[in-house]
Amino acid sequence: MKRDFxxxxxxxxxxxxxxxVTSYGAIAKHIGxxxxxxxVGWILNKSLNEKDKVPAHRVxxxxxxxxxxxxxxxxxxMQTLLENEGVIIVNxxxxxxxxxxWNPSTELNDSF
DNA sequence: CGTCTGACGCACG
DNA sequence: GCGTGCGCCAGAC
Numbered sequence: 001m002k003r004d005f006x007x008x009x010x011x012x013x014x015x016x017x018x019x020x021v022t023s024y025g026a027i028a029k030h031i032g033x034x035x036x037x038x039x040v041g042w043i044l045n046k047s048l049n050e051k052d053k054v055p056a057h058r059v060x061x062x063x064x065x066x067x068x069x070x071x072x073x074x075x076x077x078m079q080t081l082l083e084n085e086g087v088i089i090v091n092x093x094x095x096x097x098x099x100x101x102w103n104p105s106t107e108l109n110d111s112f
Numbered sequence: 113c114g115t116c117t118g119a120c121g122c123a124c125g
Numbered sequence: 126g127c128g129t130g131c132g133c134c135a136g137a138c
Contacts, residue, residue: 023120023121024119024120024121025120025121025122028120028121034121035120035121036120037120037121038118038119038120038121039118039120040119040120041118041119041120042118042119042120043119044119045118045119056119059119060119061119061120061121062120062121062122066119067119067120068119069119070119071119072119078119
């Protein structure tokens with residue numbers, strides 16, 4: 001299976017700390033497919049169906065916009081989960097995005 | 113096999 | 126700051 005990319009995405013997303021978020025591009029770049037940011041979202045969408053639960057709600061686009069909230073069954077669910085973690089969201093956008101942003105390449109420091 | 117679509121990102125104007 | 130166009134890879138038809 002082409003689990004390479006998929007598994008990598010799952011792994012990174014699962015490593016996202018509580019109350020932190022990251023962007024599709026950051027994940028894609030960390031994996032090595034910086035230009036395949038769309039694939040990240042696509043894989044996460046599949047992850048919702050998979051039994052392997054990943055904090056997909058902690059992944060937003062580069063603008064901190066909850067673009068994927070629409071795929072959580074109920075759009076309000078994603079925002080609720082994030083707010084439950086202390087993330088401030090207004091108009092489907094993370095206000096303190098740069099504050100709660102979690103950069104895998106930086107935080108992980110390629111220590112793998 | 114050709115074409116469209118998609119939880120994105122970037123360049124341009 | 127916003128709308129439009131293109132690239133990217135994989136899947137559905």
